[in-house]
Each structure stands twice: as structure tokens, then as C-alpha cells.
Amino acid sequence: MFPIRSITVGFLAVFCLGPIAVRAEEIKAEQQAMIDRGLKWLASTQSKGEGNWEANGGQYPTTMTALAGMCFLMEGSTLREGKYSPNLRRAVEWFMKRSQPSGLLGNPNNPTESSRYMYGHGFGLLFLASVYGEEEDERRRKDLERMLTKAVEYCGKAQTDRGGWGYVSASEGGNFDEGSVTITQLQGLRAARNAGIVVPKSIIDKAVKYLKDCTTSRGGIIYSLATGSAVSGQERPALTAAAVSCAFSSGDYSSDYAKKWIKYCKESIPVGKGRLSHDEYQSYYFAQAVYILGDDGYERLFPGSKKDDQLSWTKYKEAMFDYLKAGQSNDGSWSSGYIGNVFTTTVNLTILQLDKATLPIYQR
Known part of the structure; x- marks a missing residue:
């Protein structure tokens, strides 16, 4: 680790x-x-042929695979050792096969993800960055570094003018952004930066400003700035909790x-x-x-x-x-x-x- x-x-x-x-x-x-x-149940539900996980109806395989992989990393297993090492290796291989030349993690043509692929991208970035930090195999480490570098670049290109992210990239989503996807990208970027991947400070600064701009006078965060400014009464507790977590992961404990x-x-x-x-x-x-x-x-x-x-x-x-x-x-x-x-x-x-x-x- x-x-x-x-x-x-x-x-x-x-x-x-x-x-x-x-x-x-x-x-x-x-x-x-x-x-x-x-963990035993989770391992048993990994696809035997592909190495991924899915939600109900085969949905969101990129996000589910990333979240499952994080659970095995938290247990203490790594790509090289541990009870769930084989599960982790198969999950990473699944990501490697599906990473797009653009840097997008996952397949935008998957019908269950095509309208919200940025969720999978953010969670995938979080997982792969966490894996990269302990990878010792030189070839696979270089492959992961390339993937993560491209994935970070994609985040920057997909970011909206306001500093947030939407369900799809800014160019495909009409510059729409909202809090939950923004949080997902921000935490993934933090993990990449922690692992030594170069993350332009401007990307994170714009995202943090977005969350601040989404904050009402009551201290809660609204769903989106795409339709206007932060108005009291429109706060989302879940998004606010996510913002706290991201603030803490960046070292901001007292602003x-x-x-x-x-x-x-x-x-x-x-x-x-x-x-x-x-x-x-x-x-x-x-x-x-x-x-x-x-x-x-x-x-x-x-x-x-x-x-x-x-x-x-x-x-x-x-x-x-x-x-x-x-x-x-x-x-x-x-x-x-x-x-x-x-x-x-x-x-x-x-x-x-x-x-x-x-x-x-x-x-x-």
C-alpha cells in the first residue's frame, strides 16, 4: 500500500x-x-467473464466496478497480495480494456451509461489512482500512469465554464453541471494528485469555487448553478455532505x-x-x-x-x-x-x- x-x-x-x-x-x-x-458476497458477484460489477439491470458497470474495487483496497488487499488480489487485478484489467483514447474511463456507447458517463469517470479515477499508488509492476504502473494522466486531462476538458461537471462532458451536455457529479470528479482528482499524478491546480480551484457558489446563506449546497444562483430552501443535504468530505480530503478543515x-x-x-x-x-x-x-x-x-x-x-x-x-x-x-x-x-x-x-x- x-x-x-x-x-x-x-x-x-x-x-x-x-x-x-x-x-x-x-x-x-x-x-x-x-x-x-x-466482502465475500461482493467477490462472488464479480462477473466471471469480464471482471466487472453491475447495478440492477446491468446498469452503471464503470461506477459499480470502481466502488467494489475500493472496498477490496480498504480491506488491505493489493494487486500483488491479499485475499482479494485476484478480484482487484481483474477489475483493473477491465478498466484498462475500456479506457477510451480521449481519456474517458468507461464506454460512452454503453446504453446504461451513455447519458451519465461522468459518474463512472470520477469513481474510476478514484479507484485507479488508489491502485496506482501501490503498484510495483513497472509495465502496469506505466500503463496506469498513462491512463490516469489522460483521465485527468479529460476531466479538465469536460469541466463547464462555471467550474462544475454534468452527467456528460460540457461540450455534449450544453455546459450543464450539477453538484453530485462535480463532487465525484473532485474526489477522483484529489486521489490522482495524492498518488503523484499531475493535476492542474486550475481545475481543482474552479471546482472548489463552484461548490462555494452553490452554497446558500443557510450553509447548504444546491443541485445546480445552471439555472441560477444559490437560493435558500433549495439545499441538498447529500451534496453538502459530499462537499464536506471533499473539503476534508483536500486539507480544508476550518474555512x-x-x-x-x-x-x-x-x-x-x-x-x-x-x-x-x-x-x-x-x-x-x-x-x-x-x-x-x-x-x-x-x-x-x-x-x-x-x-x-x-x-x-x-x-x-x-x-x-x-x-x-x-x-x-x-x-x-x-x-x-x-x-x-x-x-x-x-x-x-x-x-x-x-x-x-x-x-x-x-x-x-
């Missing part, structure tokens, strides 16, 4: 919540059992915007109990944000806040992990989302494995 104690120091040097520390939390046996069952987003999330997102229907996307990013806050980060950002009102990873786990335990099927999967069991299972496995602190993009 990455040499954990030397990664991304430049990004994290502004961390104001405490000293830089990459530390895995103790995972209880019951939690590990949930993880083991989920006015990061603090606005955190407070909005605390007031708008139920933790574990009383979750909303189909809120897997929201939980995926919100868990990352709360994990990085830890148990004392909120208090340091908001001195004087009442203990009972603070977000903390311990409180989140107490509520969320009971919820996840109750929802796990006998075969190890989760099925609460409308996209399908693969998506819901990868989201929940990501949440359960954050304590391992395996990948840089998810670390404190």
Missing part, C-alpha cells in the same frame, strides 16, 4: 483539528464479521465554507436511526466527513458547542452500525437502495471499513 506516514503531507499540513496522525481504530469482532460477510457545510449537515442529516429512503449516496460521503472529524474535531471547530449537539465518530458508529447490522442479509449483502445490492453493499462496506485507515483519500 502507500507508505502511510509520508503521504500527502503537503495537503494535510493545514489540518487544524490536531496533529497529523494516520491511525487505524480497533475494529470489534462483530464489525469485522459484517465486513467479512459483505468558513467547510464550517457552514458541517453545521448544515449536522442539522439536516439523521444519523443511523430515522434515515431517509434511498440515502446511500448521502451516507457514503457523510460517514467519511464524520470519520475525519473524529471525536473532538467538531468541538475544536466550534468551541463552546454543547457536547450533546456535537458530531462525533463514536456517536455515529453507535447509531449507524446497529442500523447496518440489522439490514445485512444472510448472504452478506444489503438491499435497501433502489440502484441495487452491489451499490448499497459497497457503500456500507466503505462506511464499516473507514476505521482501518487503509487508503489516503479516506484518512484523517
Whole structure:
């Protein structure tokens, strides 16, 4: 894996919540059992012929394959060793076969992805960048570097004038952009930069400005700027949680915007109990944000806040992990989302494995 104690120091040097520390939390046996069952089920659903994963009806193979691959990387497996090394190698080979000359990851002609291929591109970039950081085979490392470099270039060309991204490239989508795809690209770009791939600062700066421009006076982020400015009452909690996660992954832990987003999330997102229907996307990013806050980060950002009102990873786990335990099927999967069991299972496995602190993009 990455040499954990030397990664991304430049990004994290502004961390104001405490000293830089990459530390895995103790995972209880019951939690590990949930993880083991989920990973076993996920591995069993990988396509035997192709090496990819799919959502319901064969949809979104690029995104599903990337998210599944991330779960096995979080477990500790790599391309060269580990229980799920064969699954990872097949997933990477699947991406390598489908990367386009333009740099787009995935196939824009796939009918299930043709109208929203930028999701797959962002998640694919996140996965392949995470793989690249620990790849030792010289030939495959060079191949991955070329792929990632082209994929980053494609991101820049696909970005809209406002700094965001839409479901397809700016040229094909009439310059439309929206928050969820923008977050996906931004996190993928952060992972690529963490791995040593050159990412023009201008691309990230424009994307960060886009998210700030999407922020209302209440601190939440709206769906899109394509139809106007940020208006209170149009906020999306899921997008705001995703913005917090991206801010943290870039080393921004204390700006006015990061603090606005955190407070909005605390007031708008139920933790574990009383979750909303189909809120897997929201939980995926919100868990990352709360994990990085830890148990004392909120208090340091908001001195004087009442203990009972603070977000903390311990409180989140107490509520969320009971919820996840109750929802796990006998075969190890989760099925609460409308996209399908693969998506819901990868989201929940990501949440359960954050304590391992395996990948840089998810670390404190």
C-alpha cells in the first residue's frame, strides 16, 4: 500500500483539528464479521467473464466496478497480495480494456451509461489512482500512469465554464453541471494528485469555487448553478455532505465554507436511526466527513458547542452500525437502495471499513 506516514503531507499540513496522525481504530469482532460477510458476497458477484460489477439491470458497470474495487483496497488487499488480489487485478484489467483514447474511463456507447458517463469517470479515477499508488509492476504502473494522466486531462476538458461537471462532458451536455457529479470528479482528482499524478491546480480551484457558489446563506449546497444562483430552501443535504468530505480530503478543515457545510449537515442529516429512503449516496460521503472529524474535531471547530449537539465518530458508529447490522442479509449483502445490492453493499462496506485507515483519500 502507500507508505502511510509520508503521504500527502503537503495537503494535510493545514489540518487544524490536531496533529497529523494516520491511525487505524480497533475494529470489534462483530464489525469485522459484517465486513467479512459483505466482502465475500461482493467477490462472488464479480462477473466471471469480464471482471466487472453491475447495478440492477446491468446498469452503471464503470461506477459499480470502481466502488467494489475500493472496498477490496480498504480491506488491505493489493494487486500483488491479499485475499482479494485476484478480484482487484481483474477489475483493473477491465478498466484498462475500456479506457477510451480521449481519456474517458468507461464506454460512452454503453446504453446504461451513455447519458451519465461522468459518474463512472470520477469513481474510476478514484479507484485507479488508489491502485496506482501501490503498484510495483513497472509495465502496469506505466500503463496506469498513462491512463490516469489522460483521465485527468479529460476531466479538465469536460469541466463547464462555471467550474462544475454534468452527467456528460460540457461540450455534449450544453455546459450543464450539477453538484453530485462535480463532487465525484473532485474526489477522483484529489486521489490522482495524492498518488503523484499531475493535476492542474486550475481545475481543482474552479471546482472548489463552484461548490462555494452553490452554497446558500443557510450553509447548504444546491443541485445546480445552471439555472441560477444559490437560493435558500433549495439545499441538498447529500451534496453538502459530499462537499464536506471533499473539503476534508483536500486539507480544508476550518474555512468558513467547510464550517457552514458541517453545521448544515449536522442539522439536516439523521444519523443511523430515522434515515431517509434511498440515502446511500448521502451516507457514503457523510460517514467519511464524520470519520475525519473524529471525536473532538467538531468541538475544536466550534468551541463552546454543547457536547450533546456535537458530531462525533463514536456517536455515529453507535447509531449507524446497529442500523447496518440489522439490514445485512444472510448472504452478506444489503438491499435497501433502489440502484441495487452491489451499490448499497459497497457503500456500507466503505462506511464499516473507514476505521482501518487503509487508503489516503479516506484518512484523517
